[in-house]
Amino acid sequence: MSEYSETDRSSTFSGTDTDYSSFSESDEVNENDINETKRKYDFWDFKKIPFRGSLKNYKLGKQIAKGKFGDIKLATFIKTSKVYVMKRLVKSKLISKTGMALQAKNEVELQYQLRKSPDIVQIVDFFTDVDAIYIVLEYCSGGNLFDKRELRPNHTFSDRQAAIYVYQIVRALAYCHERGVIHRDLKLENVLISVGGSLKLADFGWATQLKSLKDRRKTICGTLDYFSPEMLNSETYQFTTDIWSLGVLAYELLVGDVPFPGASKEEIYGKISEYDYTIPSTVSRKARDFIESCLQYPENRPSIGQLLKHPWLHFLK
Ligand SMILES: Nc1ncnc2c1ncn2[C@@H]1O[C@H](COP(=O)(O)OP(=O)(O)O)[C@@H](O)[C@H]1O
Numbered sequence: 001m002s003e004y005s006e007t008d009r010s011s012t013f014s015g016t017d018t019d020y021s022s023f024s025e026s027d028e029v030n031e032n033d034i035n036e037t038k039r040k041y042d043f044w045d046f047k048k049i050p051f052r053g054s055l056k057n058y059k060l061g062k063q064i065a066k067g068k069f070g071d072i073k074l075a076t077f078i079k080t081s082k083v084y085v086m087k088r089l090v091k092s093k094l095i096s097k098t099g100m101a102l103q104a105k106n107e108v109e110l111q112y113q114l115r116k117s118p119d120i121v122q123i124v125d126f127f128t129d130v131d132a133i134y135i136v137l138e139y140c141s142g143g144n145l146f147d148k149r150e151l152r153p154n155h156t157f158s159d160r161q162a163a164i165y166v167y168q169i170v171r172a173l174a175y176c177h178e179r180g181v182i183h184r185d186l187k188l189e190n191v192l193i194s195v196g197g198s199l200k201l202a203d204f205g206w207a208t209q210l211k212s213l214k215d216r217r218k219t220i221c222g223t224l225d226y227f228s229p230e231m232l233n234s235e236t237y238q239f240t241t242d243i244w245s246l247g248v249l250a251y252e253l254l255v256g257d258v259p260f261p262g263a264s265k266e267e268i269y270g271k272i273s274e275y276d277y278t279i280p281s282t283v284s285r286k287a288r289d290f291i292e293s294c295l296q297y298p299e300n301r302p303s304i305g306q307l308l309k310h311p312w313l314h315f316l317k
């Protein structure tokens with residue numbers, strides 16, 4: 001692990017997403033944008049989501065994680081006895097932080113929009129009450145990939161296993177990018193393992209959908225170790241930021257540590273901004289090529305479609 005403490009793997013978000021399609025140097029997220037956003041949206045209006053569930057239909061079980069905005073518990077659908085995961089987002093916690101209520105709405109809507117991909121955790125129900133919004137998800141009983149890697153010798157996977165995992169994550173990201181969705185918080189903790197052992201991309205809490213190819217974002221969000229240089233340097237960005245995080249994730253699976261470790265935030269920021277990392281010689285030539293192609297200048301990074309064809313992910317052929 002990085003020398004930096006565990007808690008720094010939690011994600012952060014600053015500002016409110018603004019449409020930067022006509023971005024100029026002087027554009028900044030300001031109070032007017034935020035007020036405009038507040039006028040345009042009713043945060044708790046989820047008309048686009050057809051589910052009309054209710055908390056009464058579920059029997060709550062044990063807590064499986066402490067989410068950023070409320071607990072995450074097992075929940076049995078009483079009628080069928082089927083077990084799901086219920087993610088609770090407490091409204092007061094969401095509105096206490098600028099932009100978060102809108103992000104929560106985004107999370108639900110995108111999770112719904114992406115529900116048909118087998119590589120993405122499926123939303124199965126949704127409802128709200130006065131205190132919270134509730135997202136019911138398929139239960140991935142294998143837990144998350146970070147915890148799984150922690151149990152491995154040296155916290156690493158074999159080249160072959162890592163390639164099998166990364167291929168599934170690339171497929172999930174391709175599904176998102178094809179629909180204009182940038183995940184923005186890709187990390188081991190947000191990749192879950194289903195009952196059958198296949199991977200599912202989760203946590204669309206920081207995700208955003210571009211309205212056109214010209215549309216860009218500037219918000220800094222996600223998790224320190226995975227921040228792309230363009231995000232850190234407050235430049236506008238698109239899908240390339242997810243490709244960077246994918247490179248960090250592949251590195252973590254193979255090396256057992258982050259590529260940009262540091263004892264302080266500043267040290268980590270410095271290394272990321274300077275693209276200062278080394279890949280140990282134990283990493284295979286193809287995997288090294290994959291990581292290096294992700295961890296380079298944004299304009300030189302491959303698209304997710306190109307990565308789907310990368311030789312490292314096609315070792316069987
Ligand atoms: N559908 C699920 N199945 C199994 N575990 C889950 C599921 N959803 C979340 N978790 C667990 O809860 C953790 C946090 O969930 P996540 O959606 O990432 O919440 P947060 O937005 O608070 O980060 C995950 O890392 C995972 O361990």
Ligand SMILES: [Mg+2]
Pocket residue numbers: 189190203
């Ligand atoms: Mg998460």
